[in-house]
Amino acid sequence: MRLQTKALVGEYLLAIYMLSQCILSSYIPRYLALLGFIALTLVKYKMEGVRLNFILFIFAEILLLTAHYIFFHLSAFILIYITITKFPIYELPPTTGQYKVGYRKFQLSTKTYGAVYYPTTETTQDVNYSKDTEGWERFADIIIFYANVRKARPLPKLFYQLAFSSLDHENLGVNLNSKLVKSEQGFPVIIFSHGLAANIHSHSVQMKEWASHGFIIVSVDHPESIPVPVKSLDDYDEYVRLRAEQLADRKDIFLQALDFVYNQNKVRQFFEDSEMTINYKKIFLAGHSFGGATVCETAHQEERVTGGLILYDPWLAPCSEHVYQAPHNKPVLLLRSETFDKSERFKLEPWKYIQAHEKGQGLVVSGYFKGSAHHSSADLILQVPRELTMLKKINGMHDLDDQILGHRDLTLIFLNAIMQQTTEEGFAKDKNFKTHVLNKFREHLKKSAKRDFLQVDELLMAKN
Secondary structure, rough: OOOEEEOOOOHHHHHHHHHHHHHHHOOOHHHHHHHHHHHHHHHHHHHHOOOOOOOHHHHHHHHHHHHOOOHHHHHHHHHHHHHHHHHEEEEEOOOOOOOEEEEOOOOOOOOOOEEEEEEOOOOOOOOOOOOOHHHHHHHHHHHHHHHHHHHOOOOOHHHHHEEHHHHHOOOOOOOOOOOOOOOOEEEEEEEEOOOOOOOOOOOOOHHHHHHOOOOOOEEOOOOOOOOOOOOOOOOOOHHHHHHHHHHHHHHHHEEEEEEEEOOOOHHHHHHOOOOOOOEEEEEEEEEEEEEHHHHHHHOOOOOOOOOOOEEEEOOOOOOOOOOOOOOOOOEEEEEEHHHHHHHHHHHHHHHHHHHHHHHOOOOOEEEOOOOOOOOOOOOHHOOOOHHHHHOOOOEEEEEEHHHHHHHHHHHHHHHHHOOOOOHHHHHHHOOHHHHHHHHHHHHHHHHHHOHHHOOEOOOHHHOO
């Protein structure tokens, strides 16, 4: 399946208007041309927001208004072409499961909240992607924070509000407050922890996919301070110490989420379904980056985590040493990124975790997708891919579908393999769990005619 480019009508209207200026510039007074540009800009902002590429529209309009020379018009035409063709955004891919995706908000405590994705058959109202998530604010905060510690001059926060305002006009693709489907076996649950500066919708492609296959996903919010009092990232130990303090708060929130899941009466009240049940033998934790550290810190010696762990490019530096001790004997999917794996600073702890928990049991499926970056599992690479490339957050715009869908498909195969285990002892006896998952993934790639770069790194793929 290939990603579908999202058509932004406002951008096309602006492009057509400005191209008409190139042709009819001799007949249109400059003040009228400028007023037309401003009017269409306001219409576009109201319809779909603006993006970073709007700066090129402004430069092109300045060239058109400055003079009627053909060189200026040709330069404007090139800028318009670049704006339209080189800054694509993509529709969030549809799910592949048998169910539609339901969505409900819940208040976890007085300080934090969460979202629940779940299987449904009803079609109801959709949900705005950015509403009440502090999406652009958090993204701006982390860019400004890193600029400050690197002694660079950050752009004002208003710039980021405008540059990412297109996210305010995107829908999540869910069904608000729809009815939960019935399940005789009880619902498996995945509790998800987002990374630093992310939010409860940041990995919706992954979470909606799981929900469409019958899982309930509890995505919790972490309302932490993104800037911390360090003058430079050269003082990495102090930076890690400050994040470790936040990790303790994250763990408390995750434990509250587990308490919620294990309170059958509360869950039934939440879904307004007095008969629904949870499959307490299949409770998973999942997280990205700092959320991966939250998962590992919570899962250690936590008997209520009965299913397994899903770790997307985890940043484990803030974790305490006990996460590397006493293997929890549950399956783990740990997908690093190629970017992090090439960094001496970031790759040490994931490798240490893999070695500590593998112990010859074959329960840790680990590796990375070639060409992947830290955000390759997140929605953002589809929503602002060119902007992330310019910020060096992803490794270019090629193969974005393979990256995000590769994470999605391998994770689903991993989950299905666990769901097929009927007893807790099954994993201890099955020394070929890792091989089974990876072989299933290879079969999927072959059937889908996927290319080799989607495969998990061969050095970690435990060949037959």
